[in-house]
Amino acid sequence: MYTKKPQVHVNQGEQLKLTIKRLGINGEGIGYYEHKLVFVPGALPTEKVVVNVIEDLHNFIRAELVEILRKSDDRIQPVDDYANDVGGFELENLAYDKQLTFKRDVIKDSLEKYKPAGYRKYKLRATIGMEHPVHYRNKATFQVRSDGEKVIAGLYKHRSHTVVDLKTSALQYPLTMKVMRAVVAIIDELGIPVYDEEKNAGIIKTVVVRAATATDQVQVTFITQSKKLLKKRQLLERIAAELPEVVSIMQNVNPGKTSLIWGPKLFIWLVRKRLRKF
Template identity: 55%
Template sequence: MPQPTTNNEVAAGQRFPLTIKRIGINGEGIGYYKRKIVFIPGALPEEVVVAEVTNVAPRFIDAKVHKIRKMAPNRVEPKDATYGQVGGIELEHLNYPGQLAFKKDVVVQALEKFKPNGYAQYHITETVGMANPWHYRNKAQFQVREIDGQLAAGLYAPSSHTLIDLPEFATQTDLTMHIIRTVLKLVEALGIPVYDEQHNAGILKTIVVRESFETGQAQLTLITNSQKLPKKQALITAIQEQLPEVVSIMQNVNKGKTVMVWGDETIHLAGQETITETLNGIHFELTARAFFQLNPKQTAKMYEMVEDALDLNSNDRLVDAYCGVGTIGLSLANQVAEVRGMDTIPDSIEAAKHNAAINQIENTEYFVGAAEELLPQWLDDGFQPTALVVDPPRTGLDQQLIDAILLSLPAKFVYVSCNPSTLARDLKQLTSRYQVEQIQPLDMFPQTARVEAVVTLTLK
């Protein structure tokens, strides 16, 4: 075993006892050794473990659990055999009440780090969870490769391109898993060549399945290395015979080695071009590439929270920033005079307009562009929003958008966050003019370290 050369040095492979103090934002246990923070996946607060160092950085140590000497009372046996090998289930070893408590604590940790105005007095409610925190993901996006002569479909191990085959995955719906494993068998039986990343050869790269909770129907997309799809008609026929739930079959072309999963060209192979999902009475037609929340049950709850927080009336002019396919704005359109939404993805804006049309909603307008660019333009043109909802990516709000918000000062303002750190950072500026009335954590992704938060802000 490597030994440190001085009392203050730590080397990879070294082992030492460690008491776990809390869980970090990525779900890892956190302790301290020789005044350095130690990140150790799979360890829980109150546990005493023997840590084995895997990496030493100037300001922190990465380690793994060699042995647990004292076990936390809320530790449980993970459901998935692949726990610890892939992402998306990093908290399976923590019971569900423990997960909900952690997700509230993550919000608290972020506020304590960035210290926005008045943060110690914010009302942070308990995390809203699920009655059944399993089989909730309505979409699976699994890479396909050959491993030791057998076809495999699954996810990459963290920070690698090592594919982990996933015959089962406890956060996916039963239907999405059934479709992927059936298609994989059909591909193997037909001899359709799968992608070989090392040699940039082969055809099938990825299988994507999205299920509609409303209809029980599914859309299948085959992402390929070229437009060619050998045995295409035989595959389509077999899918239609064996998987009647699949009502839409698409092909997406993504050529060559790339970190991107999707390519620009999508081809309609069979069935419908879209599937329909319903949230709070609003119907959404989803193309293969359209972004839609992966947990419709919790998404419906979240939109109800947004509605309650905004307390809209028929005179309000609502801006739906980062609108995607229009989900939030369309859910609230019947309560306001008008909705304006924007997104940088043209396909999403086309989908938002289409979804407004199929729901016969006539008081919405959708625009392609960045919120931080369009909102200032609208203000210059004389448009004055009275209500605003922002649902940004994990990077949080752009500085120009914060400036525009603080210039327009809509009286009703809700910030939906998927990243407590960037939320707390943004609140440092927003609380110069706004007061945080409530932060409601929501568990959109059970068994993971991720948390959503619905923040109600009012003008001071």
């Protein structure tokens, strides 16, 4: 009678040596340890690496990159200094032509896995890239917190709820970053309470800035713990006076501790013009 061989077990904090075989759908490197999948964010195919085990689950291991013993020829220096620290920048260390190939492969693998009707007749062409693959994201969704001295806004550090303050981003459209930083500065100067996750207190949780790249019109949405917002009038007056490109301001209410960014209730504060994308 055939008996399935038990999979290897490793301990948290244990270090392993791996060769990365491919990329996962989220851009993380995938290697194998004793035939068990190991997911390593920041590692690239063909690289030989040392990793630190974070978690050993039934079918796979999560690990963090400690050292690259043999680099991939396709590895490049990320444009953003924090690219390896936060989510959303997983492919910045991979040569752009290889990024395009990877994206095509994700579609190909998905079609072969889920087999939609007629998929074998689909003609998959090469991914169309950009001449200058920077500043193409026209929406920024940044968590807003206090670092004890000032209000900061950015993305979560990997595997944590610690917000990394992003003052620049090579991927974001420059106008979204300009408005984001200005709005955060206004919140700080007015002393509006921002969210404290540990205490489940404060008001402003998240700021979302969306720009229409053809018209340079901007929409700002404040995601808050409660509908009531201290110094709302002053906030609106400052934005209207200092940021004429902002044509729409909204509030989304999402109370309590939750992994969801958006809540069920949306309120329109200000509409100066209809946001035109084209």
